[in-house]
Amino acid sequence: QVKLVEYGGGSVQAGGSLRLSCAVSGYSNCMAWFRQAPGKEREAVASIRPVRGWTLYADSVKGRFTISMDSARTTVYLEMNSLKPEDTAMFYCAARQRPLPSGVRYSLNSNDYEYWGQGTQVTVSS
Secondary structure, eight states: OOEEEEEOOEEEETTOOEEEEEEEESOOSEEEEEEEOTTSOOEEEEEEOTTTOOEEEOTTTTTTEEEEEOTTSOEEEEEEOSOOGGGOEEEEEEEEOSOOOTTOOOOOOGGGOOEEOOOEEEEEEO
16 A cells, blocks of 8 residues: 655746655555646656656656655655646646566556545646
8 A cells, every 4th residue: 555645736937946745655666746737638747766766757847847756765756847837737646556567667657556646736827
């Protein structure tokens, strides 16, 4: 069992920054951040392998967002810079406890994650 609690969301003007945090209890093989805007499908933002530190980003956030995890593996962060109005969404932390298939480093597929947090809202105004 993995429990996830996100915090750090809020309102910011375009060009600003926010750091989201996700408190993690339990072991996970892979962590990720997803987001969902009103009326849109949930989309992947970034993924990280806690042990190796490998990271993967969606094209829409590359160069602006950074995913990381503390050395104790109890918190996953999403540093978001140069925020745009189109980044407005509910952001969710997700964890996969099952091992990934051999040769797979990380995943941006929501179906690969068993555990989800309740979400934290990010609103970017123009």
